[in-house]
Amino acid sequence: MKVTVLGAGVTGITSAWFLRQAGHEVTVIDRQPGAGLETSFANGGQISVSHAEPWANPGAPLKVLKWLMREDAPLLFRLRPDLNQWLWGLDFLRQCTPGRTRHNIKQMVNLGLYSRATLQKLRADTGMDYQQKTEGILHFYTSEKEFADAQGPAAVMREYGCELEMKTPDECVAIEPALAASRSKIVGGSMTPSDESGDAHAFTRQLAALCAAQGVEFLYNTRIVGARKEGDQLRSIQIASTEGVVSDISADAYVMCLGSYSPQWARLLGQSLRIYPAKGYSVTLPVTNEAASYSVSLTDDEYKLVFSRLGNRLRIAGTAELDGYNTDLNLVRCEAIVRRVRELFPDMSDGRNARYWTGLRPATPSNVPYIGRSKTSNLFLNTGHGTLGWTHSCGSGAAIADIVSGLTPQVDFAFTGLSGRHKPISLGKPATFQA
The missing domain is CATH 3.30.9.10 (D-Amino Acid Oxidase, subunit A, domain 2)
Structure with a gap:
């Protein structure tokens, strides 16, 4: 499938990585000139399963x-x-x-344990060094x-x-x-x-480079300015470059990793996120x-x-x-x-x-993030991580890749919009990109 990830913070980049590892064609969109330049830029640096009291x-x-x-x-x-x-x-x-x-x-402990183990395996597999x-x-x-x-x-x-x-x-x-x-x-x-610690910004930049080497496409300096929905599916999003060029981009599935700005964008689709x-x-x-x-x-x-x-x-x-x-x-x-x-x-x-x-x-009021399917059938959520975005990024990225692929994630967590066995999304016509 062609999957578009909205946001290039640490959760957006880990989502892109695991989606690409699952065999999907991935594009990442962000308004900044590079990865990890907002909330992921200078956070506390902890991979802290023990920071689970909300x-x-x-x-x-x-x-x-x-x-x-x-x-x-x-x-x-x-x-x-x-x-x-x-x-x-x-x-x-x-x-x-x-x-x-x-x-x-x-919920926080289960996701934290899974995410920390996923990060450790990713580090061993790639040889990443982020202090x-x-x-x-x-x-x-x-x-x-x-x-x-x-x-x-x-x-x-x-x-x-x-x-x-x-x-x-x-x-x-x-x-x-x-x-x-x-x-x-x-x-x-x-x-x-x-538990561990490290430079989240350095990790995000390095993983983004590894994603690019694996074929992930990045559209930086790009704002999301609109969306087109048909029935219960998101058909395309409208994007604008810093030069003011507006175009549409289509995908089979979309993953929202827009952090604090997720509610504003979800509202365009008639949905409410308590973030x-x-x-x-x-x-x-x-x-x-x-x-x-x-x-x-x-x-x-x-x-x-x-x-x-x-x-x-x-x-x-x-x-x-x-x-x-x-x-x-x-x-x-x-x-x-x-x-x-x-x-x-x-x-x-x-x-x-x-x-x-x-x-x-x-x-979120509970500190539990939104990870899973939204009310729009081909729009998936990986957002609302609060102070634990760095801690939960690898686990939530791996889980959302499983969910988009129609698989059951390996962690016991209260996923959003999922009840019973997860079903893959139904695909419409092939995705196209309009310049």
Whole structure:
């Protein structure tokens, strides 16, 4: 089949790779001049199965109220006269029950385990090097309450197969000696030895190059401006180049990997996706004091920050700001990250030469992404991964390739639009490209 992938972020590129491996003719469309230049560009870098507790959990509503007026809050709802934001927020509250939280943790762990294993096989098969580190991820806690609250979700994660070991403060420092400067603040931690980290942007660019070598066609600097639907099938999409040339492109199947912009495009087809942009921030610092710099990937659970070592760079990322499609860089939130870094690692960096970045992460209220068939029979979804797009990219890419091919994915997950045995799409007339 001819398959068009909409979006060249990390999930779009992994989708393209696995679709091509399945024998399909693949075209990728993106408005940027290259792969991985938006949400995948400077994220936290973690392949974190252990990051499976959703934002929507029983303790979240009180935290959100407490953080509502704090400009540097880890999760900030910047209330707007935006119906989509309010509907998203109501659904978020509905997901905060113990039963739904447990269900969502199961989905995240299952997909995360499958995705991590798929990434490891892909890396072994291709020899890719994206400054990956495989020493695991250490979650540390500086609040007794946060550490106590983490025990329940950790037990659920272990029940579903996530290897997660609770650690004492001294054990945390033994795993990452750079935490010695903060030993008095740490009350405990957890270690997931099989988790990883790496440069998501480097991975995406390399995999895109491998896709091109396998015959995948890339249409960069290309915007999607319209669509033509007949019955329950998408027949063609209208695209425009940066020079303003408009043309139609047709395919047998389409895979939507448009991140935070997926709802806007789906709305053109009369469909609703409960995805809202959660603006995240990252700070990248050069390694200036090797002895005081961390090497193991870390998660500061109280402040919702992740730390990754990318060669001679230190990447710290986190926080979520629900403020529509505003992509302005908020220096207050960036400086709050640097302040926390200096508090934890006082001798690691003075904050000079910091590179700030912000990007929109496509968040669902449950944190569970849309992977599967849409209401339009030949349009498939691989979007809504929130903060875990890098973690789940290989697994969701492999799964969507199976679904498009009419196969059953190898992972137990609540796929969108699938009930019972999956059937292949029915093909109409051969796909054509109009210049």
